Amino acid sequence: MTVSYDDVMSRYTPTFGLETHVELNTVSKMFCGCSTEFGAEPNTHTCPVCLGLPGALPAVNATAIESTVKIGLALNCTIVPWCRFARKNYFYPDMPKNFQTSQYDEPLCIEGYLDVEVQGKTYRVGIERVHMEEDTGKNTHVGGATGRIHGAEYSLVDYNRAGIPLIEIVTKPVEGAGELAPEVAKAYVAELRDILRALGVSDVRMEQGSLRCDVNLSLAPNGATELGTRTETKNVNSLRSVERAIRSEMIRQAGLLDVGTRIFQETRHFQETTGDTRPGRSKEEATDYRYFPEPDLVPVAASAEWVEKVRAQMPELPAARRARIESSLGVSAEDMQQMSNAGVVELVGETVEAGAPVGEARNWWLGYLAQTANAKEISASELAITPVQVARVVALVADGTLSAALARQAIDAVLETGEDVDTIVAERGLKVVSDSGALTTAADEAIAANPDVAEKVRSGKVAAVGVLVGSVMKATRGQADAATVKAILLERLGVSE
Structure with missing residues (x-):
């Protein structure tokens, strides 16, 4: 039975959690020297170590450890002085070793938080852990209508991705968001993505899988003292889909609970075309993975002195940058709220830093560019145009080279080609006729x-x-x-x- 979202909120309280996987942008893999370059021919970036061949011994990527510490510090975590890797045992064809080298009960970063703002209210998302592991390979199921293994004629495996450094950021259960739970989850992932980009540790391209989320959701009757049974929607790969996955799963679970049907702990898959989730498999518990310490790797001991050295090299984080921009722009509280809601505060600030007047920068990002992003169903920061390019267009309008209409044409051309603004103006003859x-x-x-x-x-x-x-x-x-x-x-x- 399908229920409305308002009906869900009238009877149930949602709790969500997110497991976010981040591929680091290191040059080599987590435990070997193979390249991490994206898009290479299948199975060309492999070696005995990442293929798990007998006698091959791993060695930890030091840059990956430093990047993990940066992430932990940015998320207000405690960096433990001693941690180690474990073997997580499960058997899929995209795991060449038949186990994943990960961290279990001794992660590198613990007990952090990230504050996000939604509709003028701040929500604190607790971070349980940030741990290191390696990514799996990629299955391609050929034939059939869905691209999944069911109905496929055969499957191919590319091990280029196997062994790429992967960081998993696990939140604590997030309670108290109420009807805004989908929006809070989306805001958390957006802020996390901006932090990772600012740190320079990942390209965070959700469309390529370098940032992806597993969304956990449970419902409990209003007033209940225990959480409901959770489901886990796997590999959600866009901000919009995080919001949609939580909303649709709330509606699905409420419909089952209303008629007395039990919710089973399971993994599910989000369907981009329909906006709902479909069943995957029953969810394993930690005991099913038979974790045990990785015997081929020594523990990692991050000294307090080294951690403080890393902290001193941290760049300005998005929240601090937004606060500074707000102070420097001198815009009204209403304008600031609009820019914050649209996710363009930093974009406006960078456009001003590139030489554009505040009003023009605000108008472009809140107006034409925001409309373009909405039409593409992406965030403004994902548009293929930089604040420097926007500032250049503003300058050309100011000196009379471009009219407002020609400026939009120039912006469209940049979004389409990514070329330099002056090159586009020259090649397309966009200069204002002033004769x-x-x-x-x-x-x-x-x-x-x-x-x-x-x-x-x-x-x-x-x-x-x-x-x-x-x-x-x-x-x-x-x-x-x-x-x-x-x-x-x-x-x-x-x-x-």
């Missing part, structure tokens, strides 16, 4: 072609000049300044505004 002689000729031609409209303007209906302006703009391919064209037309018609 008064050419504009006067175009104005006279527009008047001659529209005598009835010209007569209306002469008789006092000045607003009708818009038709003539449009005709000139068309003739000049939008490269004339509309205000200048209007002034020339009124002068040629002998009319003052």
Whole structure:
């Protein structure tokens, strides 16, 4: 039975948790020297170590450890002085060793938190652990309609990704978000992504799988003292999908609970096309993995002195940067809230730092660019344009090279090609026509072609000049300044505004 979201909230209390997997951007893999380059021919970045061949011994990637410490510090975690790796035993074809080298009861980073703001309220998401492990290979199921193993004719395995450094960030159960639970989860992942990008430890490209989430969700009747049975939706790969997965799972579970059906602990898969989840397999407990200490790796001991050295090298984090930008921009609280809601505070700040006036930077990111991002169902920060490029467009409008219409064309071209703004303007001839002689000729031609409209303007209906302006703009391919064209037309018609 399908229930409405309002019905869910009238009877149940949601609790969610997120397990976020982050591929680090190290040059080599976690325990061997193989390349981590994305997109190589299948099975070309492999060696005896990451394939788990007999006699091959691993060695820990020091850069991966440093990156993990940076993540832990950014998430207000305690960095433990001693930790070690474990073998997590389970059997899938994309795991060449038949176990995953991970961390279990002795992770590197513990007990942190991340604050996120949704609709003017701050929610604290507790971080249980940040631990290191290695990624698996990639299965490709060929044939069938779904791309999954069921119905496939055969499967291929690419082990290039097997062994890439993978960081798992596990939250504590997040309670108290109520009806905003989907939005809080989305805000958490967005803030986490921005932190990881600021740290420079990952390219955080969700579409390529370098940042992906497992979403845990349970419902309990309002007033209950115990949490409900949770489900885990695997490998959700966009901010929008995190929100949709939680919302749809809340509705699904409520529909079952309403008719007395038990919720089973299981993994599920999010369907991008339908926005709902489908069953996967029953969820293993930790005991099912038969963890035991990895005998081929020595423990990791991060000294307090070294951790403080890493802390001293940390860049400014997004929350601090936003606070600084808010102070420096001098915008109203309402403007700041709008920019925060749209996720463009830092983008506006960087555009101002690149030379654009505050008002212009705000208008572009909250207006045309935000609309473009919404149409693509991505965040503004995911658009293929930089604040420096936006600032350059603003500068070209200010010096008269571009009109407002041409500026949008330039922005569209940057989004499409990623090319330099000046190159686009030159190659596409987007410069404003400022030759008064050419504009006067175009104005006279527009008047001659529209005598009835010209007569209306002469008789006092000045607003009708818009038709003539449009005709000139068309003739000049939008490269004339509309205000200048209007002034020339009124002068040629002998009319003052």
